[in-house]
Amino acid sequence: MIMQTNQAELNKIKVYGAPDSRNAYVIRDFLRRSVVTFEWVPVQDMDAFKNIFPELHTEGKELPAVELPCGNFIFDPGIEDIARNLGWITKPKHAEYDVSIFGGGPAGLSAAVYAASEGLSTVLVEREAVGGQAGIRSMIENYLGFPNGISGSDLAERARQQAVKFGVEILLIRKSIKSQFTDRKLHVDFADGNKIIARSNISATGVEYSRLNIPNEDLFLNAGVYYGAGASEAFLCTDKHVFVVGGGNSAGQAALNFCKQASKVTMVIRGNDLAASLSFYLLERILSNNKIEVLYNSEITALHGHNFLQEITISNSLTDSNTDYPTKFVFVCIGGKPNTSWAANTSLVRDDAGYFVTGPNLFKPPFDSLWNKMFTPSFLETSVPGCFAAGDVRHNSVKRVASAVGEGAMAVTFVHRYLHENY
Numbered sequence: 001m002i003m004q005t006n007q008a009e010l011n012k013i014k015v016y017g018a019p020d021s022r023n024a025y026v027i028r029d030f031l032r033r034s035v036v037t038f039e040w041v042p043v044q045d046m047d048a049f050k051n052i053f054p055e056l057h058t059e060g061k062e063l064p065a066v067e068l069p070c071g072n073f074i075f076d077p078g079i080e081d082i083a084r085n086l087g088w089i090t091k092p093k094h095a096e097y098d099v100s101i102f103g104g105g106p107a108g109l110s111a112a113v114y115a116a117s118e119g120l121s122t123v124l125v126e127r128e129a130v131g132g133q134a135g136i137r138s139m140i141e142n143y144l145g146f147p148n149g150i151s152g153s154d155l156a157e158r159a160r161q162q163a164v165k166f167g168v169e170i171l172l173i174r175k176s177i178k179s180q181f182t183d184r185k186l187h188v189d190f191a192d193g194n195k196i197i198a199r200s201n202i203s204a205t206g207v208e209y210s211r212l213n214i215p216n217e218d219l220f221l222n223a224g225v226y227y228g229a230g231a232s233e234a235f236l237c238t239d240k241h242v243f244v245v246g247g248g249n250s251a252g253q254a255a256l257n258f259c260k261q262a263s264k265v266t267m268v269i270r271g272n273d274l275a276a277s278l279s280f281y282l283l284e285r286i287l288s289n290n291k292i293e294v295l296y297n298s299e300i301t302a303l304h305g306h307n308f309l310q311e312i313t314i315s316n317s318l319t320d321s322n323t324d325y326p327t328k329f330v331f332v333c334i335g336g337k338p339n340t341s342w343a344a345n346t347s348l349v350r351d352d353a354g355y356f357v358t359g360p361n362l363f364k365p366p367f368d369s370l371w372n373k374m375f376t377p378s379f380l381e382t383s384v385p386g387c388f389a390a391g392d393v394r395h396n397s398v399k400r401v402a403s404a405v406g407e408g409a410m411a412v413t414f415v416h417r418y419l420h421e422n423y
């Protein structure tokens, strides 16, 4: 059943599932971020559906199901099963690379394009779909050269194609279980048994969304509570009351995106002022949009429902009151923490929040006492020679698509210098 195909060619995938299914949400989110055109078929009447697909009776298969372009079905698949069936999961082609890049967001994709186009043998390792945080954005409006904006998934797909054109090897849905620096090289073991070795490395693993940290959060994860802008869900919010938690630009953009379909969007923010956290152009649009309401001094404190979210409680710290609201959609956009836990047992210096410290910052307190200072790191180089960090994962980074792309490109220049001086 395994087919070889590329993302752009796919146009016939269908996803079947119960309207409230959290597994179906994960599938839709993955396909959307991978820029795969698919049809979502909500299954309201399971008995009628079972009559059309007898294997659901006879083999005890479960929804959601994905109908592949070849007409075959896979039942209750994880994203790895889907990627494997689409021929996207490949083994590393080489035992050793000039540079390995971890993270397929804007920083990693940019580094990959520049590295491969400048002749370095390059492998890009991504644990999910390419695109990173930008990949889930419905519209990036401030990226240079796109006056009408560009969707995050389009930008990611264009970058992926560019990287592939220059010969980057992309290993998708890959989890590393062990990383160590031996003989001045990074050795990585993957959960599937494969290994790679690289003479230099760029960590571009970005950040992970913060949680609300309230009871029942796991129960409603992807079943009413979503992290990030939830671009794949916007079309399901038609005429619904949607709640967006957070007052930063990502929350503001999400609110504007949802209000195109939703009957009402409520932004829930802890502070008493949006202007402090939101860009002016978003602030104006939000305050003048009569579908958007802002609840200040407010926090979601409880989630209610059975298998799917049905109601939330919002507490107001000024009035010391609680109010319940019926809703099936809460999108949490409150920032995140860096994806650097893999570096916990390495000598890579990280700040208190876990971001990689690079370049001149390594010589400043308190970081200067955390490493051996045996070399002078270049601007994006970490405390391990030949290991660079780019984009949001870096201490004091700017947290913009453009700066992540710029740092990815810059890191490759430092990789060249390092390889030239050491090999």
Ligand SMILES: Cc1cc2nc3c(=O)[nH]c(=O)nc-3n(C[C@H](O)[C@H](O)[C@H](O)COP(=O)(O)OP(=O)(O)OC[C@H]3O[C@@H](n4cnc5c(N)ncnc54)[C@H](O)[C@@H]3O)c2cc1C
Pocket (backbone or CB within 6 Å): 102, 103, 104, 105, 106, 107, 108, 125, 126, 127, 128, 129, 130, 131, 132, 133, 134, 137, 139, 140, 141, 142, 143, 174, 176, 204, 205, 206, 207, 228, 229, 249, 250, 251, 253, 333, 339, 342, 390, 391, 392, 393, 398, 399, 400, 401, 402, 404
């Ligand atoms: C909702 C939202 C809206 C935003 N809007 C804008 C905007 O309008 N304009 C703008 O300029 N910026 C915007 N930003 C910020 C911008 O998206 C980020 O600054 C940018 O994506 C950072 O890129 P990055 O490559 O450093 O990291 P990320 O985009 O976070 O990408 C990191 C990648 O690494 C992968 N990864 C993590 N750990 C591992 C691992 N161990 N192995 C392999 N892969 C791993 C992740 O899956 C991810 O794909 C927004 C961010 C959010 C969340």
